[in-house]
Each structure stands twice: as C-alpha cells, then as structure tokens.
Amino acid sequence: MSRQKFVNRERELAFLEERYASGDAELLIIYGRRRIGKTELLLHFARNKEHVYFLASEKPYRDNLRELQRMMGDFLGDRLFSRIEFSDIDELLIEFSKRVRGRRVVLIIDEFPYLIEHYKPVLSLIQRAWDMELSKSDLLLILCGSSVSSMETEVLGYKSPLYGRRTGQWMVDELPFWSLREFFPSYSTEDIVKVYGVLGGIPAYLLQFDPEKSFDENVVEKVLSKGAFLYEEAEILLKEEMREPANYFIILQAIASGRSRFGEIVNATGLDKSLVSKYLNVLEKLRIVEREVPVTASRKEALKRGKYSITDNYLAFWFRYVLPNKSYLETGLGKEIWERSKEDFKEYMGGVFERLLRKPEVFTKLTNFRFTKIGRWWHKGEEIDLVALNEREKKALFIEVKWKDLSEREARGILKDLKRKVKLVGLDEWGKHYGLVAKNVKGKDKIKEEGWLAWDLEDFERLGVSG
Structure with missing residues (x-):
C-alpha cells in the first residue's frame, strides 16, 4: 500500500460533495486537531474541481493577504490581478467572487486561526464580504483550522461575526478503528488493536509506523527513540493548542498515573479546584479527556460520580511510557524500557480494549x-x-x-x-x-x-x- 493512500473518509467526503452539488453559495467550517487529516481531506475533495487552496501561515496578516491574492491571480490566469491594491480581505474576496461568477469554484483557506491571531477584524471583514457579495455567488468557501478552541470560540461561537453565516460545519475526527487494516495489511488482528492502543486513529501517526516492521520494533523506533517524530509530538501538540501547557501537562500526568476522580486530580496537581475544572473542560472539548459516569446514573448522581480518563490513545501512551522514562530514553534505552514495560502494557491495553468496545x-x-x-x-x-x-x-x-x-x-x-x-x-x-x-x-x-x-x-x- 502506498503510504500516502487516502483512507476512509466517506462520510466527510459525502458531506462536502453534497454541499458542492447544492449549487448555492456555501460557507463551510472544517476543523479538528492537528495531524487528523483535514488538509488531505480537502485536497482530495477538491482535486477534480476548480479550486484555490491557500494555507495561512504565522507570517503577518498583510503577507498572508498578498500570498492569497497571488494564488487567486494564478487561478484566474491574470498576472495583473496580483498588482491590484486591495485595502483588506473583504475587497479581495468580493472582487475574486465577481471574477468567477457563473463558475462553481472552491476556495479553501486552511489554518484560518493564524489570520485571526494576527488580525482579529478578519472575521468581521469576511462577514461583510459574505453579506455583500459571496452569499449571492456560486462560491464554496471553506475555512479550516487545527486550533479547535479558536475555531469553536472565534469562528463558530455565538459572539463570532460569522455566527449565523455558516451553511455547515464538520469536526474531523480520528479514522474509524476498522480502517487500520489498510495501513497494516500483514499485521495480525491483535497487533492492529495494539497499534490502535498506541496511536489511535490519527492518520499522520499511523503513517509513521512501518508496516514491514514488527509492532515492537515500531514502538521502540518511532515512539521511544529520541529524535523520532512521535517522541516529541505530544509536547509540541499541547504547546500549540494550550496557552498554559505546563498545567495541562500535570493534569494529564495525574490522570495517566491512575487518578481518575476530580478530587484525586486536584490533590495530585496541587492546583486550585476552579483551575482544574477549567482545564478539564478544555481537555474534554478537545476530546483528549473524557468524563464518564455510571451508565445508569441519574443526573444528580452524575454530578458526583464522574471518572476522568485520557481517551486520546497516543497521548495516553505517551504520558504513561514516554514522559516518566524521559531520562532513560534520552540516552537511547528505548528497547530496554519497552521490555520492562511489557507487563504494564497488558494492563494498559485492557483499558484501551474496553474503550474500543464502547465505540x-x-x-x-x-x-x-x-x-x-x-x-x-x-x-x-x-x-x-x-x-x-x-x-x-x-x-x-x-x-x-x-x-x-x-x-x-x-x-x-x-x-x-x-x-x-x-x-x-x-x-x-x-x-x-x-x-x-x-x-x-x-x-x-x-x-x-x-x-x-x-x-x-x-x-x-x-x-x-x-x-
């Protein structure tokens, strides 16, 4: 199998194709955590359609705007388009919409939160462009982002200028468990469940493992070895998404070490109750942590009897086996640490298998x-x-x-x-x-x-x- 093969996004593609076929102006919000496969999904959807794909970056807002204008000019086949002076993104979008009138064009702005971060008025300007011109056009505009908190608050939130303008939204989630066989055609079913226990259904992580190597070799080489992508990924992921990553780290450490009740987490972290509650709410929104209550509990009971667990398998594995062993792993002892962890991994997989069966x-x-x-x-x-x-x-x-x-x-x-x-x-x-x-x-x-x-x-x- 090609390691770049596009795997199992039927529902997401069906949603996008339906909106494309509507023929109406569409403003779609697509979001989901980093590495989940949003960009690949959108490029796969747009590959046989007239489209402009623009990836925003951490550059200043005006630099992003000029780059978007240049790409629009290339699409239009008009070298002079990039020389037009636009005061802001609303004027650019309105003019582009007029130039493609009568054509079904997909315009994708990826990593949209970077634009918001550098220039908050961009939300109101896109609202203005939508109200004045885009809502009457044939354009399918997609705003995509990896910062789940930013997309849910700034773009989808009630106070957002775009609230009420969007015509649809989709949070891209992990690949279904049943898809993992496509990444590892020669693995046993047991090994595929174990891969799921280490990586979950995150496409970018699954592609890191070599299907020609054994499960144990992949864990040691791709997760427990300094310099490997998955060795540092958890820290990078949390630092990019969280404003106070250190506090989230100690909360996730506490949960990974078996503290599942709110009071236990507070005691283990030493943080104020209100802060722990706030951070846990954020982790739940990001689908990193889940609060469970007994399935038969009444609403009143549910308030008191919740248990927290890390439902993101990669992070659960990382906090259990990478972080506590960092001093040894830094010196290249990944193989030894893994051998020592085998018995504990069986217990860890018990929890993974339970959660998998409850999906x-x-x-x-x-x-x-x-x-x-x-x-x-x-x-x-x-x-x-x-x-x-x-x-x-x-x-x-x-x-x-x-x-x-x-x-x-x-x-x-x-x-x-x-x-x-x-x-x-x-x-x-x-x-x-x-x-x-x-x-x-x-x-x-x-x-x-x-x-x-x-x-x-x-x-x-x-x-x-x-x-």
Whole structure:
C-alpha cells in the first residue's frame, strides 16, 4: 500500500460533495486537531474541481493577504490581478467572487486561526464580504483550522461575526478503528488493536509506523527513540493548542498515573479546584479527556460520580511510557524500557480494549445490539466493563472485556460473576443478556449454545478489521 493512500473518509467526503452539488453559495467550517487529516481531506475533495487552496501561515496578516491574492491571480490566469491594491480581505474576496461568477469554484483557506491571531477584524471583514457579495455567488468557501478552541470560540461561537453565516460545519475526527487494516495489511488482528492502543486513529501517526516492521520494533523506533517524530509530538501538540501547557501537562500526568476522580486530580496537581475544572473542560472539548459516569446514573448522581480518563490513545501512551522514562530514553534505552514495560502494557491495553468496545461503530458491528445508551457501570467497588441499554424496548446487554486469552473455565467464571453483579444494577423488569469479549475464548461455541454471548479477536477478523 502506498503510504500516502487516502483512507476512509466517506462520510466527510459525502458531506462536502453534497454541499458542492447544492449549487448555492456555501460557507463551510472544517476543523479538528492537528495531524487528523483535514488538509488531505480537502485536497482530495477538491482535486477534480476548480479550486484555490491557500494555507495561512504565522507570517503577518498583510503577507498572508498578498500570498492569497497571488494564488487567486494564478487561478484566474491574470498576472495583473496580483498588482491590484486591495485595502483588506473583504475587497479581495468580493472582487475574486465577481471574477468567477457563473463558475462553481472552491476556495479553501486552511489554518484560518493564524489570520485571526494576527488580525482579529478578519472575521468581521469576511462577514461583510459574505453579506455583500459571496452569499449571492456560486462560491464554496471553506475555512479550516487545527486550533479547535479558536475555531469553536472565534469562528463558530455565538459572539463570532460569522455566527449565523455558516451553511455547515464538520469536526474531523480520528479514522474509524476498522480502517487500520489498510495501513497494516500483514499485521495480525491483535497487533492492529495494539497499534490502535498506541496511536489511535490519527492518520499522520499511523503513517509513521512501518508496516514491514514488527509492532515492537515500531514502538521502540518511532515512539521511544529520541529524535523520532512521535517522541516529541505530544509536547509540541499541547504547546500549540494550550496557552498554559505546563498545567495541562500535570493534569494529564495525574490522570495517566491512575487518578481518575476530580478530587484525586486536584490533590495530585496541587492546583486550585476552579483551575482544574477549567482545564478539564478544555481537555474534554478537545476530546483528549473524557468524563464518564455510571451508565445508569441519574443526573444528580452524575454530578458526583464522574471518572476522568485520557481517551486520546497516543497521548495516553505517551504520558504513561514516554514522559516518566524521559531520562532513560534520552540516552537511547528505548528497547530496554519497552521490555520492562511489557507487563504494564497488558494492563494498559485492557483499558484501551474496553474503550474500543464502547465505540458505537465497533460495538454495533460486533454485537448487532440496538442501544440508546452505552457506557460502564460501577458502584461501591463493583464494576461492569460495558453496559448497553435499549431504553425503548427495555433490554440491556452486559459485557465483561478482558485483554487476555481465556480458558472455557475462566470464561464461565467471569460470566457467572457478571450475572451476580447485574443484580446490583437494578433494571429488574428489563430483558437482560450477558456476554464477554476477550483476545481468545476457548469453548466459545459451547458457551454460546448455553445462551451466553461471547466474542474474541477471531470475530474481529471475521468482520474484517478494514470494515
């Protein structure tokens, strides 16, 4: 497979194509964290269409404006266009729109937050251009950005001059788990789940791993080696997105070390409660951290019983295995550190496997169970890894998730204990189903014949990890 192959963005492309086909003026906001594949998505969408793609940079606003004007002139085939004196971006956009009237042209301004950062009035000027000319044109204008906080506040926020002007928006997320096989066609299903545990579904990170090398070799060479892209990426990512990265670092360190409750995080960091609350809210918005509550909790209970976890797999791995071992890794001991971490990695993968199974696209494909809510359940030291509720039909599926090979006897013991725990959940009048998921379940077919449910990596393989 070509390492630059464009992988699995059907929904995003369908959204863009639908807006393109509308024939109406469109102002689309596309955003998502760095390395997620936004630029590749937009270039893939625009490749067979008349388009101008402009990547804003950290240069001064006027320099960016002149570069955009030059690219528009090249598109128009008019060398004189770049010599016209425009007082600001609104005049440039209006004139360009007039020049392409009657043609369906896509205009992409990538890394738009750089323009805002250097010249805040750019938002009001684009609003003016939209109201005066662009909204009546055939133009499809796309504003794209990697700074999620800036895009959600400055561009999409209620106080933004562009509020109410946009005709659509899309937050680009990680690739679906089922897509990873396309990056690693010769890997076993177990190794693909492990790759997901280290890198998540971030295309730029997946392309760093060499599919011709083993999983362990890739981890050592691409993550645990000084100078490797993924060795420093976590620090770069957080410094680019956060205004006070040091405080976010200690919060993520606390969560990675097992502090999951708000009070535990406050105690571990030494930060004021209000600050921790503010930073956690930002991390949740960025989809780096998730606050979970028991799936059956009432609203009142949910306020008190939340647990935090790092849901970005790359950052979870980095804070658990790179940061605490930096002194050793700096001296080239990546291989030794990885060997020493193997047992702990099995425990880490247990959490990854649980979160993976709770992803709707994975859970639905594996179980065919319709649900309205999905999550974990816990109470007074008892916990169930996965609970799916169908509130309309009053049916519930309870599943234990184990990142290990299970004998038939172990599997039966887990299912029997699961049934005991389910009695503590309540839902007395509901129809209940019980199951487990593991790397391998011996006697799986026999267990299923007795009315239990069981899945393992063989079922992932059967479903097709490339989906």
